Amino acid sequence: xxxxxxxxxxxxxxxxxxxxxxxxxxxxxxxxxxxxxxxxxxxxxxxxxxxxxxxxxxxxxxxxxxxxxxxxxxxxxxxxxxxxxxxxxxxxxxxxx
Ligand SMILES: [Zn+2]
Numbered sequence: 001x002x003x004x005x006x007x008x009x010x011x012x013x014x015x016x017x018x019x020x021x022x023x024x025x026x027x028x029x030x031x032x033x034x035x036x037x038x039x040x041x042x043x044x045x046x047x048x049x050x051x052x053x054x055x056x057x058x059x060x061x062x063x064x065x066x067x068x069x070x071x072x073x074x075x076x077x078x079x080x081x082x083x084x085x086x087x088x089x090x091x092x093x094x095x096x097x
Contacts, residue, residue, distance in 0.1 A: 028074035038069040038081055 023032040044067045075081045 024069050026071035026074060028070055028078070029066040031071055031073075033071040035069075037072055039072070039075045041068045041070055041080060042066070043068050 001016055004035055022035045024035045026038065070078070070080060074083075
């Protein structure tokens with residue numbers, strides 16, 4: 001499970017050049033989505049035991065970290081981000097009526 005920091009700020013950056021933007025494969029579902037739409041999740045183990053930390057090489061710890069690119073659909077599903085304001089409003093309306 002990725003560590004979820006629920007109010008996630010999206011770095012909504014486009015590529016400087018115009019036109020077709022690079023597509024990235026989502027690591028969760030395998031869909032192709034524009035790169036600027038994806039969320040980056042760092043997945044990895046955390047070794048908390050100081051005894052093991054001394055024995056294991058620092059380079060090896062870096063290897064354990066992995067960057068995952070997640071499409072907005074999966075990000076919502078896995079709780080990486082909260083749904084936007086517009087979604088929350090419409091949900092409220094449904095529950096009230
Ligand atoms: Zn996905």
